[in-house]
Amino acid sequence: MFDRLLNFLNSLGEDSQANRSTGDYADNDPRLCATALMYHVIRADGVLREVEKERFEALVRQENNIDSAELDKLLEAAKLADNEAIDLYKFTSVLRMGLEMEDRVHFVELLWELVYSDGERHELEDNVVWRISELLGVDGRDRVSMRQRVQSRMEGDADG
Template sequence: MFQRILQLFSSVHGYRTPLPEADAKHALGALLVRVAQADHAYLFQEVEQIDRILAKRFGLNPLEAAKMRAGCERLSDEMPDTNELIAVLHDAIDLAEREATLLALWQVVFSDGQLHETEDELLALVQNTFGVAPEVCARLRSEALRSVQAR
């Protein structure tokens, strides 16, 4: 009997979320995860915010958004170069979508109530690569902070 219990746990432990294709949708999700993990803490508030963003952006129900996030977490783990994620997004989306992506990234950053230097540096890299004007970036940052504080 003990052997059967061990087998049960080993089969559960051996499960891995499938790696999604590195398309724009999943690159966005992976970048959201990467920003949330930039401060070496991946908090519930950040996970919840990512799920909300994915659900709203792609018309998903909560379970579908959580599944997508799990795949994006795996993609983020498997794809070591942040510049690749940013490049996939930059090439696949227009300026308006890049601005919406920056807003979403700032919402994740502010969702835990703290701004860490590593998060700020990562967002600066994204902003520069996306080619969004500094005044627009400042507006998006303020808008994100207000939207998270309103919750």
Template sequence: MFSKLKSFFAPARPRANEPDSRLSALQHAVAALLVEAARADARYEAAEKALIDEALARQFGLSPAEAAALRAEAEAAQSEALDIHRYTKIAKTMSAADRIRLVEHLWRIILSDRERDPYEDALMRRLCGLIYVSDQESGAARRRVEAALSQG
């Protein structure tokens, strides 16, 4: 009986489909946040999936197939998640430069359809607050993305 009680309080062992390292957990968290941003306006299109794959490949040095697989895992996890806090808790451990790079990727996905949606804006304000990126830094990241998009 004591062993059952002890096992209840012991840290859970990772399951086969759960990330088992800090890098893997970070990759899954970032991927889930990118998927959340793409789905914020209730339209999740192939172009946004491609941007997510590109962002994951660039951020983590993944092959296109690895990035697509990570995105697919994140889509499933994000659709079952009750909130984004478990992902932002991990993402806020990134360096300041990496968090700003993440915000740029999020803005690139959000602005890819050339429309700003109130849900997307609200999500970005919430995400930035949770990962400790200021409104000024987020605004600067958005302007850089808008400038890049306008140049083609």
């Protein structure tokens, strides 16, 4: 499943034209869209903690299988894209069209990992994940299931 997601993200990125505002990434590049949404989630509560930033960078690197230089480019482009965006639809529509449902559910799970990376679930972060899930066509049952899965895993990590 992860390989399909990675292959899809990489293949679309290769075909896309560079965009002036986001450097090497076109507006419809799924890597940019996914990373911008992830960045939006970690900023939702108005406090960007170092642990959130580190988890964000680790997830982006892991999901895209990229080196440090490419990671820096993608992160900067995503931050800029998120800051310029007027809504989440711009990003979610690209992902919804290109990802199978199980990959969209996996993406929601990644968002929950970001939410819980600082050890707490803020209501604004929760709301953003809910909105992104709805726009991706992920039903509430899957969204809640992914939240519970991540919460249980994070609590297990804290105990161990």
